[in-house]
Amino acid sequence: MSASAPARPGGRRRVRVPGVPALSAVAVGGVVAGAASLDFALANDGIGPELGEPLVIASIWSWTIVAYFLGGMLAWSRRPASRFGPLMIVTGAVCFLVTLSWTTSDVPFTIGQTLDKLPTALFLHAFLAFPTGRLEGPLEKGVVAVAYATAILLEPARMAVGEYGPHNLFGVASAPAAFNVVRDVQLVVLAGCCLGGVAIIAIRRRRRGRPLRRSLALLNDAFALGLVMIAVFFLANLVDAPAVAQIRWITFVVLGLAPVAFLIGIAHARLARSSVGELLVELRDDSSAAGLAPALGRALRDPSLALAFWLPEFETWVDIDGRAVDLPGSGDGRATTLVEHDGARLATLVHDRALEEEPELLAAVGAAAAIALENGRLHAEQRAHLEELRGSRARVIQAGQRERQRLERDLHDGAQQRLIALSLELRRLEEQLGSDPNARSRLDLARREIATSLAELRDVARGLHPAVVSGHGLAVALEQLAALAPVPVRLCVDLGTRLPEDVEVAAYYVVSEGLANVAKHATATSARVDVTRSDGRAIVEVVDDGAGGADTERGSGLRGLADRVEALGGRLRVWSPPGDGTRLRAEMPCA
């Protein structure tokens, strides 16, 4: 059992799951790093008074370091395939390295100070790469690359010309004018990158719609807010705003909140996973095929969820009723998740794109519902077969109908016309013959033979296809049937416009057979024929007042009639309770 995006043709990537030692090392490393940075801040006087209360700043930094380490560890263990966890761990590690600038040794100070702006680029990278850890488009990649370049290259330049105290190994000269230029460029570019990141997050949300779960929305908000605060902080620095210290605090607190939001998200995902348990119970209690998609939709909290099943035999995707469906393309605002079983395609969940941010939940739900999905697939397959069978029966009957119609026309245009013409010719011959009584009587006999042939042919043609139905409609054709019936018939045809030809012909045969049965069941003294249209269905009813109790099972007439009606997607029923007449009713869709 596995779930993966079906769009990826190359199959599954091999993912190395981090082991316990690696995860433990990250956790321990994070705690040690946090403690160490706290120690740097307290043991040295590296934090100048312009940064505010050393203990507060150091605590917030330590918290950020530990939070990113632990959040990264959790993310890594939960989603080994995603690079988001390692990216968070790296971010935490770099945040720790930055605190080396609080020490008073030359090399650590220089390293720490050189990396001073790198966390900004890393935050931007991580926030934009959530949840896969990969940057999707060229815009994202560009913004992050500019941020990295600015953070890595311009800081040493600043250090070369700026006043960084005695431990700055890069110090070349003090050139305040040059320093200001480099600093301004660096801050403006980084602030711009951060605001660009906020714009990208906003665009994404607009495109994908609001996330289904509030924790995800919260996480996105935390990301966006963090980036806004970095930008505000840098710009405040640029103009030497009075409240720079407070802005710095707030920025760090907000950045420290992102992993918290992430942890809340994970906790919520766990809660969401509890819905998998509910799903299992629900699927056990309601095993109907129709209930499957709604149940999965509830478990994933996506009411729009739809299912498509793969039928290898038909090489197509179908819905639960076996009707072919197209999977949404990439531009449809819908996402798909393929569910496989033993390496074979089973079904595809068609869901809200927001669910793409919760691949484990999708996988868990897919796995939990595997058996139910397999049942659903079988159901769909059965329906598809049934549909195919119905279609082929309809085609067989329709082909027969067309063939009979063609034969009727051939008879009409051919033999019947020729016989009439022949009869006319004989009449002319008779007139030219003079008064040979023997020849005249033989000619007369021949003409009578032709007349009989014509009458017989007419019956044959009528038996093949009631041309009057296709030519003039059901109402006109039924008039004759009703008039020829063995009992008085009250005929009521209320249709408005004409019915489709197949339905008209079937209705004609229903009435014909119904009235023929009235004749057979004898005791009837009157009958009623009603043809109406209701809710896109044509309803044909033949009711007599006879003794009822007719054997409705026997008789190929009724069976053939039922075939014809059912082939059109309709239904034929007969009621014949003893002593209460017989009622033949056909319903056929005629929309």
Add this chain to the structure above:
Amino acid sequence: MRVAIAEDSVLLRDGLARLLEDSGFDVVAQCETADELMLKVRSYAPDVVVVDIRLPPTHNDEGLRAAITLRAQHPSVGVLVLSQYVELGLAMELLADSAEGVGYLLKDRISDVGDFVGAVRRVATGGSALDPIIVSTLLARQRPDDPLGQLTPREREVLELMAAGSSNQGIADKLVITLRAVEKYVSTIFAKLGLPSSGSESRRVLAVLMYLRS
């Protein structure tokens, strides 16, 4: 007497034209389609048209539509519809509100030249001609309490001929009785069926048909 023919089978069209010409008709137009017929009726002003109920292009109801349109637009032109099936429903559609100058016969009838030519003449002069099958269908129709049972066989014969459109003279000729006798039968029949006796012979056709159909 001027006649126009609409029939898509060449064989039959030629046969019909020859038959009518031999019987003294002036065949002014021979058409293959209903549209052609409509045009030629306007140009040649025939007294009567003989039209096949099934005409191109669909061979469904083009002929019948043309006949109904002609009756509405050219009431003075008699319309005789020929068909290889006679249907009560079609007769009713054709005779919707008048039996004057209209006929509906099985195609086979054309080989009974005498009767057929008589029918064409009748229709041309405002009378009617209804196929015996239609009449017998109507007479055979089951009714809850059948007043037709009160008719004598002779009266029934007269009724049949009357319903088929025969004039009193036509009935007298056919049954070899006097015109006076026919008139007596007719009034007896109307009385027995409870129908008001009406003047014109074609009007009484419709009255009888409506009575038989109900």
